[in-house]
Each structure stands twice: as C-alpha cells, then as structure tokens.
C-alpha cells in the first residue's frame with residue numbers, strides 16, 4: 001500500500017507514519033519542518049518531503065503522485081495554539097490574526113492538498129482520504145463555547161470536505177473523502193489541556209494511529225463528505 005501523511009512530525013502524523021512503515025507499506029511523509037533526525041529513527045520505505053508548506057503541495061507532490069496514486073491519504077496538519085497564542089476563552093481575546101492563522105493551518109492547507117491530488121484522480125481511482133478535523137468544529141455539538149478561531153476553522157474545513165466530496169462523487173465515484181475526529185490524543189496540540197481529560201479518554205498517538213488505519217479500511221463511498229468519529233460514527237455538522 002502507498003500512504004501519504006501530512007503533518008508527519010506531529011503526534012498523530014508521526015504515529016501514522018510508523019504504523020504503516022511497520023506493516024511494510026510505502027509512506028510519503030510531508031512536513032513543514034527542516035530535515036530532522038526523525039528520518040533516521042524511522043526505518044522502512046519512507047519518502048520524506050521536508051520543508052513542504054501547503055503552497056508547495058502541488059509542485060512537490062505531483063511528480064510522486066504521477067508515478068502512482070496513494071491508497072490512503074491522512075491529512076494530519078493542524079493547529080490549536082501557535083505563535084504563543086492559546087485558543088480564546090472569550091470574545092475579547094479574539095483577533096483577526098489568530099483566526100487567519102487557524103484558517104490557513106486547519107482549512108486552507110487541506111484544500112491545497114485536495115487540489116494537489118485532483119489531477120491524478122479518475123473514475124476508477126480507489127483512494128481513501130481522511131482529513132483530520134475535530135468534534136469541536138461541529139456547530140450542533142457546540143455546548144461549551146470558547147476556542148473561537150479553532151472551532152470556526154474546523155467548521156470551515158468540514159464544509160470544504162462536504163463541498164468537494166459532492167463534486168468528486170460524480171467524477172471520482174470510488175474515492176472516499178471524509179473529515180475525521182481522531183479522539184483526544186496525547187500530542188503537542190493537546191498537551192496544555194490534557195489535565196482536563198480523564199485518563200481513559202486520552203489515547204496515545206500510537207493507539208489513535210491504529211484506530212485511524214482501521215477506520216480507513218472500513219470507509220466506503222457512503223461515508224464521503226461526512227464528519228466521522230474515529231470509530232466510524234457520524235458527528236452532526
């Protein structure tokens with residue numbers, strides 16, 4: 001199997017890279033970082049694309065996709081806190097800059113990846129694409145408020161996935177494109193908030209990667225456009 005993982009040095013991304021390499025699959029690991037020693041610690045058939053921001057996805061991924069379409073794509077790139085900015089607790093903390101950063105990292109980056117994939121898809125292409133979103137991006141499920149920019153950017157991401165899936169269903173009927181909530185997982189992203197999470201609800205990145213890989217095996221084109229929990233249940237938009 002050939003697998004593309006973005007955000008490949010992140011908690012969930014790195015665990016997915018390791019999961020598929022352990023199985024003997026070929027992995028294309030995409031990262032915004034400069035080359036890291038991580039490349040030496042992960043063995044197997046891994047092609048790292050270092051320093052690859054979303055605006056480079058088309059140029060850097062195209063030569064690879066041309067040779068063969070991946071069977072699985074996991075878009076694991078995203079932010080909750082960055083540049084010293086924690087998610088908002090109240091409206092007075094909201095800033096346009098924080099929303100723009102979240103929109104870029106959590107929504108626009110994913111759309112750039114879909115644009116990079118599209119020229120290589122046809123009506124016979126079989127490819128499962130899981131874009132990591134978040135349950136807190138559900139408008140209906142929002143009972144707590146807060147985290148304004150993150151929630152807005154993930155809601156926008158969910159809409160992007162739904163919209164593109166409608167377009168692709170006609171043209172690429174065997175491609176599955178879904179937004180997936182990975183569940184609360186130990187990572188840099190969740191680290192500042194883990195004390196609020198009961199231990200049994202906090203998964204290791206390794207467990208989450210295995211869950212996401214299992215989910216990918218079960219997805220069908222009926223799931224395209226949906227926002228799914230890692231166990232495959234639907235989360236309302």
Ligand SMILES: NC(=O)c1ccc[n+]([C@@H]2O[C@H](COP(=O)([O-])OP(=O)(O)OC[C@H]3O[C@@H](n4cnc5c(N)ncnc54)[C@H](OP(=O)(O)O)[C@@H]3O)[C@@H](O)[C@H]2O)c1
Pocket residue numbers: 006007008009010011012013030031032033076077078079080082105132133134135181182183184185186187188189190
């Ligand atoms: N962990 C959770 O509990 C949880 C819960 C719900 C949803 N999610 C979603 O799951 C996805 C993966 O999260 P994670 O927990 O693996 O987080 P993470 O450890 O922080 O990894 C996210 C990765 O995204 C990439 N990235 C791209 N642009 C970035 C930027 N401007 N600032 C920082 N990182 C950037 C980085 O990878 P590279 O440097 O390799 O590009 C980073 O390591 C995210 O979309 C997140 O919203 C996570």
